[in-house]
Amino acid sequence: MIMEVIDSVREMQKRCDELHCAGRRIGLVPTMGYLHEGHLSLVRLIRGKVGEDGVVIVSIFVNPTQFGPGEDFEVYPRDFERDRRLCLREGVDLIFHPSAAEMYVPGATVYVSEDRLSRGLCGRSRPGHFRGVLTVVAKLFNIIRPDVAVFGRKDAQQLRLIERMVTDLNYPIEIVAAPIVRESDGLAMSSRNTYLSEHQRRQALCLNRALQAAEEAFAGGERDPVRLKATMASITADVPEVEVEYIEIVDWETLERLSSPIERKALAAMAARVGGTRLIDNTLLDPTAK
């Protein structure tokens, strides 16, 4: 099968319906492009899910509605030719690459929203962000109607919201959560890492170090979220260029801040600015894990 590139919504709906009714399982990797090893790990994961007879689709769309005023929509890195080559090399079957005008008709006023899981963490400083994410993912689901879609654990809050959307709106789609992929020095992969200078990049490593310190304390039996957060904060405090937005420990199901000892799966999550660049990272703390 030759890799197809489709930029029209209508053509995409028609093609995906043909593939579906021909009995091919459809796997979707939604991205904003500027692909890195993290995205490619999602492509491999979804290929394992749909099999060699399945269809692996990568959508590449920098979604304007999930960026707030003053955020980096205009400068977000884009390089379709490079993305296309990477997809070809990974055996992707189809790229969906619509324009913003193709995805949004003027005067659109209907959106998908959530008002509990989306409140804390990144939702606090990025009002409207998750509404933009849920709406565009619902649109992609309605256009492509995949059997399975994969989302990275790095965007943990996004992942939980999409799991919630699939359940609450009855999308017949399996959601796969993919592990965080890190650079060799431990920095979580992100298209936004390209904004960092050499110096900033070294400073940014304190996010992962803080999470590792929390993991170690947790492995040593520490269950108190306040002390775990203090452990993390003490590490970022040593790096003055890193401006912490939040350091939180929340319940994995509800994403609500924990104040009592961790008894079920929890998420240690943080966001920080390094120079002008906003970075996020997280790790799961699971007291039930063996």
Next chain:
Amino acid sequence: MIMEVIDSVREMQKRCDELHCAGRRIGLVPTMGYLHEGHLSLVRLIRGKVGEDGVVIVSIFVNPTQFGPGEDFEVYPRDFERDRRLCLREGVDLIFHPSAAEMYVPGATVYVSEDRLSRGLCGRSRPGHFRGVLTVVAKLFNIIRPDVAVFGRKDAQQLRLIERMVTDLNYPIEIVAAPIVRESDGLAMSSRNTYLSEHQRRQALCLNRALQAAEEAFAGGERDPVRLKATMASITADVPEVEVEYIEIVDWETLERLSSPIERKALAAMAARVGGTRLIDNTLLDPTAK
């Protein structure tokens, strides 16, 4: 084909997917049951759309999330056996009849919303109503994935919102607008008419009379929305038992209140309480119609 009745979401998704991939066109008539001639006209209309080889599905679900506190959710009329017989007689192929527990998992927090067309008219007195409607219709669309769905013009604001949702969220579904069906005396059909006493029913006829008066004035060249509304109000004012909630003339596209002369398709719409019963009715005023 024998008429099927399915009450499970998962079974419904599987069955509809089989039918779709077997090349059968799927037509959906979403209802809250207690079917009347208006609903049956929708069934006939959708049969014409999908053809004899197509599948006509009627969903029957009294959706709790579109009723506000103090509204008539508990007492809304229900009679599944009667509905089943009527569907059978009309040649419906499949009834989807889920329970509330089947449709809503506990803790659901994701919804579909709209914040312009939904503000005025019925949205003003029924906050949350259209969010409930859009969410349940999105769920039905995700479960059934129809090719075409029909909505009555009596719920004009709902119709416009669903047309908007289908466009904005890229549902590959044709929406058909069905004409209002009236009793022989002119009362717009509604399952809620069953709440009315004989006396109240006669009073309720003033809604249709007011709309007819507006139509006549419009046909005679009147284009001023203020004068048209005054014409309507003068008719309902003669019936003291009828408590008008709104009498409006709005643009059909934006549903915004018109203050200048009608130049493109407009909607004359009204809501009123007769006794405890809330009734709505409307008519299109189209200056471009021949």
